[in-house]
Amino acid sequence: MKKLEEKDNNAGSEGRALIREALNDLHKNNATKAKEDFNSALNCFKKINSIPYISVCLSFLGLTNYIIDKSNYQNSLALMHDGAYMADYSNSVTAKLVNEFVSGSICYAEGNDKVALLHYENARNYASEEDEFSLSTYIAGRIKQIKNGENFSISIQNDPLISLVKIGRSITALTDINVLLKVIAEETKNAMQADRCTVFIYDKEKDELWSKVALGMDSQEIRFPATKGLAGYVVKTGETLNIADAYNDLRFNKDVDLKTGYKTKTILCMPIKNNNQEIIGAFQVLNKANGTFTKNDEDLLVAIGGSASIALENAQLFEQQKQLYREQKELFESFINTLASSIDARDKITAGHSQRVKLYAMLLANALNLDEKTKELIEKAAILHDIGKIGIRDSVLQKEGKLTPEEYSHIQEHVKITHNILDNISMSSDFRIITEIACTHHEKYDGNGYYRHLKGEEIPYGGRILAVADVFDAITSRRHYRDKMPIKNVIDILIKDSGTHFDKSLVDVFLKISVDKIIKVFLTENHHSFKKEDAEKLSRYNLLDIYNYSVNENIDSEEKNIIDLFNYYYSGKIEE
Secondary structure, three states, X not given: OHHHHHXXXXXXXXXXXXXXXXXXXXXXXXXXXXXXXXXXXXXXXXXXXXXXXXXXXXXXXXXXHHHHOHHHHHHHXXXXXXXXXXXXXHOOHHHHHHHHHHHHHHHHHOOOHXXXXXXXXXXXXXXXXXXXXXXXXXXXXXXXXXXXXXXXXXXXXXXXXXXXXXXXXXXXXXXXXXXHHHHHHHHHHHHHOEEEEEEEEEEOOOOEEEEOOOOOOOOOOEEEEOOOXXXXXXXXXXXXXXXXXXXXXXXXXXXXXXXXXXOOOOEEEEEEEOOOOOEEEEEEEEEEOOOOOOHHHHHHHHHHHHHHHHHHHHHHHHHHHHHHHHHHHHHHHHHHXXXXXXXXXXXXXXXXXXXXXXHHHHHHHHHOOOOHHHHHHHHHHHHHOOHHHHHOOHHHHOOOOOOOHHHHHHHHOHHHHHHHHHHHOOOOHHHXXXXXXXXXXXXXXXXXXXXXXXXXXXXXXXXXXXXXXXXXXXXXXXEOOEOOOOHHHHHHHHHHOEOOOEOHHHHHHHOOOEHHHHHHHHHHHHOOOOOHHHHHHHOOOEHHHHHHHHHOOOOOHHHHHHHHHHHHHHHOOOOO
16 A cells, blocks of 8 residues: 555656646747646556646646647636536635646637636635645736727736746745846846846845846846945935936936947836845846836736745845854864864874765765765764773773773773763754664674674664774774784675674775775875876776785785885885
């Protein structure tokens, strides 16, 4: 049953997406493509026997067929009647709304204005309850057109009412304010049948107007005092300026045209107000295509401003939230880096260990194609994985040589201390995940690790990644009391302990990482450089190749050269 429901949900989502795509096709005056999409949507809903949406598709197909060929009137009528029957049968508000809207549109196109008005009024009533496909603004415009005695235009392209719908949709679709400004300006220009439009934002703190929109010119930021220009005038006064002849109006600054070579003729400049009637910006629309801007143009711009103000305020709020998040992230990262540095300050023997573990863990995470969020959590856990060493005695932490059983038991406590420290500063679910990853890097896949003796998939995936990275760095790093372990022995340990200490699947992936990437981490310990030609050569080999060459007594000269080159960088004894 669950799988069937999931299939139904998928088909329904696909069908609704196709309807929206078909409506966009109609907006672009591509009725043939719209018909294909409506038919595809109809097939989706037939599969799941969704009567309401079958009705929607039939009604829209009736309108689309009529747009393609008016002689299809009878066929369109039959589709609409089927749609109406199914809408009544299912008692779906959306289906009834669409059917009334389509009926009104065809009646209006056929010149039956009174009947069309009845259908549109019914559609408006349904839209007040539910308007899934954003038809209410279009319906209101059609009602106004009929009452004003205007003729129906079957062309939907550049319809000002469609621009209103598109801007309304942008409220939820766009959060980047620069993109949003361009969308609003472009759609406003189309709706007003003008040559250019600029949307200015009022920066109240700086008392400035700014925009990154100047259609017809290169996009660049415009910023000036809010006391300047026509946009500044309407922002300060709240008035609308409708200028029929720019060069005969003293308020117009001709210098801008002189600099750009543009010839401004007519101007409509209007403040943008939010729901509290506070001015948050201004429209500046230039050069009406035919004649001057009318009172209807002013009304339309007011309507566009209503939608635009919500979109702009939402985008600004989102930008502020992003900035706050960036600041909090920077604070958090500096905090954890400071914690990690405190360990380096106490334990000179393993200084830089946490950073290298982070780098190895990221190489493995990238090789596993983990998502960015997961990689970020593992990265933070890697930096903090040894923070618990703050609670370990200096005599043990800084001891050069083998630890006694008591000392070894004491140093094992650092993972539990890591958990306690990070758990006490948990601020979010993400931080709790970081805590769990960080304090499980000494757990073993067979359950013989510490401190909770977790095993297998009980250990967080990130903790299993850190286990590989932590051991690899420990035995490939130089200490005062010992040199690096030969790479063959290092890889021997990883392979031998796969399935007991380590998750074998992770070791398999780690050993396939190209050795140029591994060497770059080695070099962070001694700050030597990596010759470009050597990096390119070693990028063709992985750790498993190095291991196989190391254990094979019959390698050829090229393989021996690769081993020697790898060990040259691995040893750290590099001649600069």
